[in-house]
Amino acid sequence: MRKIFEFFYTLYFLIGAFVYIVIYGAIVLFVGFVIGLFNKEVSRKFVVKQIEIFGRMTFKLLGIKVHVFGKKPKIDENYIVVSNHQSALDIPLIIGFVEPVAFIAKKELGKVPGINWFLKYLRSVLIDRGNVRKTAMSLKEVIRKLNEGVHFVLFPEGTRSFDGKVLDFKNRSLEIAYKYKIKILPISIWGAHKVLRKKSLFIKRHPIYIKIHDLVDPNIFDSEKVLREYVKSVVSKGVEDFERGIWDEKGDN
Known part of the structure; x- marks a missing residue:
């Protein structure tokens, strides 16, 4: 019985995560895009605030x-x-x-629709761990963003x-x-x-x-x-x- 509950509990989470990230996330990104036509910094702050709310809602929805x-x-x-x-x-x-x-994440995450935009708004840096030269360049980008207050x-x-x-x-x-x-x-x-x-x-x-x-x-x-x-x-x-x-x-x- 416990395993059955865990299965449906997990299914509920996955469906909720899909709806929140893909559907609601698309709305947030669209609103952010519109705001960005007038003020890019206000747009970024709006989207980042929504990401913060999403972080909290993840656990509220799970109880x-x-x-x-x-x-x-x-x-x-x-x-x-x-x-x-x-x-x-x-x-x-x-x-x-x-x-x-912001995160120092694998470059593969930059190819995931929705997630890639959220990473961008958080000013994350994507690293190609299989490429030494690009990894070094990415670390320089991390240092630059740290100096900018990220x-x-x-x-x-x-x-x-x-x-x-x-x-x-x-x-x-x-x-x-x-x-x-x-x-x-x-x-x-x-x-x-x-x-x-x-x-x-x-x-x-x-x-x-x-x-x-x-x-x-x-x-x-x-x-x-x-x-x-x-x-x-x-x-x-x-x-x-x-x-x-x-x-x-x-x-x-």
């Missing part, structure tokens, strides 16, 4: 409670969001409840965690932040892996917890490795506290 602890910083400086990676749902989770950030998100583990525990951060995964002295906003996610597990197609109902930590300044670290290990310890501590049911403030959603 999943998202508890957010901490507040994103109110500063003019740029920063990179660094999070652990538990599920494919981490992306709408961060967009909706932390920040509508917030990016990084998942330094490089893959999703099956059991929710934080995996080792890949070597040099925070090199851009360290080299260009861009502050890091660590994020701890717990529970997303129970909603949609790695290598699973079925969605389950389970609450999700997010901890927004204090900004980390790369200037106070002697190397990228030390910075990376520190940020991992911050993210891991948040995940471990959630796993044990420990938090020191009320979460909102």
Whole structure:
């Protein structure tokens, strides 16, 4: 009986996602296009706001409670969001409840109708990992956009965690932040892996917890490795506290 419920629950989500992304998304993009004829920046802000709303609606439509602890910083400086990676749902989770950030994504996503336009409005950068020269050019574009104030998100583990525990951060995964002295906003996610597990197609109902930590300044670290290990310890501590049911403030959603 539980498997049958999960099947229809997942089907409901897929149908809802199709309607929201393809149909409603097309309307948003059309309105954004019309606004862009008069003011491109207002157009971008309108579409990005709708993407942020979509991130939140993903979990409301699923009936999943998202508890957010901490507040994103109110500063003019740029920063990179660094999070652990538990599920494919981490992306709408961060967009909706932390920040509508840009992504460093595979070039294949740029060919998906609808998704490619949303990536464009978020000012994401697409990377051809099989081409060293183009990858280098893409990284330069990331740096340029960071200097322009675009917030990016990084998942330094490089893959999703099956059991929710934080995996080792890949070597040099925070090199851009360290080299260009861009502050890091660590994020701890717990529970997303129970909603949609790695290598699973079925969605389950389970609450999700997010901890927004204090900004980390790369200037106070002697190397990228030390910075990376520190940020991992911050993210891991948040995940471990959630796993044990420990938090020191009320979460909102």
